[in-house]
Amino acid sequence: MPIRIQKEAFDPWQEVAAYGAAHPDRLDGRTGATVVFVGSMRDFNAGEAVSAMTLEHYPGMTERHLEKITAEARSRWPILDSLIIHRYGPLVPSDPIVLVAVWSEHRDAAFSACRYLIDELKTRAPFWKQEATTAGARWVKPG
Amino acid sequence: MQTTPITVRYFASIREQLGRGEDRLEAAGIASVADVWRQATAAPLPANTLIAVNQEYARPDTAVRPGDEVAFFPPVTGG
Numbered sequence: 001m002p003i004r005i006q007k008e009a010f011d012p013w014q015e016v017a018a019y020g021a022a023h024p025d026r027l028d029g030r031t032g033a034t035v036v037f038v039g040s041m042r043d044f045n046a047g048e049a050v051s052a053m054t055l056e057h058y059p060g061m062t063e064r065h066l067e068k069i070t071a072e073a074r075s076r077w078p079i080l081d082s083l084i085i086h087r088y089g090p091l092v093p094s095d096p097i098v099l100v101a102v103w104s105e106h107r108d109a110a111f112s113a114c115r116y117l118i119d120e121l122k123t124r125a126p127f128w129k130q131e132a133t134t135a136g137a138r139w140v141k142p143g
Numbered sequence: 144m145q146t147t148p149i150t151v152r153y154f155a156s157i158r159e160q161l162g163r164g165e166d167r168l169e170a171a172g173i174a175s176v177a178d179v180w181r182q183a184t185a186a187p188l189p190a191n192t193l194i195a196v197n198q199e200y201a202r203p204d205t206a207v208r209p210g211d212e213v214a215f216f217p218p219v220t221g222g
Contacts, residue, residue, distance in 0.1 A: 039222050055221070056155050058214060061198035086221060098222050118222055126195070127221025128155035139156045142218045 001074065001082045003066045005057065007089040012038045012099040019083050019101070026081050027103050035110040037100040037118050043093035045140065050131045055088045055097070058126035062086075069120040073102075076116070077109040084117065086127065146170040147210035151183050154216035157192065170209035177203040179213045191218055 002019075016036055020027050041053055066084055073079065085099040100117045104110040122142075129140040151166040158164050166183045173179055176196065180188050180203075194201045195214040207213055 057221070058152070058154055058195070058198070058216070061195060061214070064198050122222040123219065124200075125221045126154065126193075126216060126219050128217065129220045130155070139217065140220045142220050 001070050002084070003063055003070065004085045005059070005062055005066075005088060006085065007087065009087070009095055010085055010099070012036070012085070012096045012101075015083065015085060015099060016101050019081075020103070023081065030080055030105060031103045032105045033103070033107040033110040035102050035104075035107070035114040037098075037114050038096050039098040039118070041091050041093050041095045041097055045131060048133045048135065050093065050133055052093075052132040053091045054130045054132075055091060056128045056130065057086075057088045061126050065124050065126070066121065069117055069124060072120070073113040073116050077104070077113040079104045079109050079113045082113065082117065084121070086121075086125070088127070149173060149179060149207060149209065150212045151179055152212065152214040154214065156217050157189065157215050160189075170207075173207055175203065175207055176201055176205045176213060179207055180215065188215075189217075192216070193218060 043050055070082055080103040083101045087097050100114055102110045102114040130137055131140055148167045149170050151168060153161050153164055168182055173182060176194050193216050196205050196207060197212055
């Protein structure tokens with residue numbers, strides 16, 4: 001159930017495939033459902049063009065709360081594994097920001113756990129987005 | 144009497160408004176999160192500010208001890 005917070009860009013589809021291939025003991029033959037959520041950067045927000053974004057976070061607290069959220073999901077649904085990757089630092093439009101992948105035997109658990117992980121991440125993980133617009137930099141308000 | 148200081152951290156818009164990301168406070172006279180904010184800044188605590196003590200979510204009346212890390216930040220917007 002790894003959690004990675006990284007500055008580097010990543011390819012979420014490549015990550016999901018690579019993780020599955022690297023953990024055949026946990027996933028091969030048992031996985032009936034893989035649910036993947038990818039959040040990407042838009043080039044518009046609140047009616048304005050956005051040319052770039054910077055993501056700030058609270059190192060340590062971020063990982064701690066994502067671990068907690070993952071443990072909660074694991075206790076609520078019978079999932080086989082999960083993978084969370086989240087960027088920080090500078091981003092450009094179309095960049096994937098976050099990946100939440102969940103593997104389970106049946107689809108209900110994977111859908112529910114994936115939804116729970118991304119929803120809880122959005123309200124509890126200490127990340128902040130600052131957008132660059134033609135009118136200057138602005139902090140994103142929670143949606 | 145010398146005690147371990149309290150580390151205070153600020154993030155995002157609060158960090159920008161204060162013009163700094165961190166303070167170190169003498170623990171003497173500090174019992175709660177509200178005391179930390181009062182001692183570190185002259186301003187009232189902005190509405191909707193989130194608080195963490197030792198990286199766990201907390202409230203203005205949460206107790207603070209020498210050596211604790213107290214953080215103030217706006218609502219989170221990750222994902």
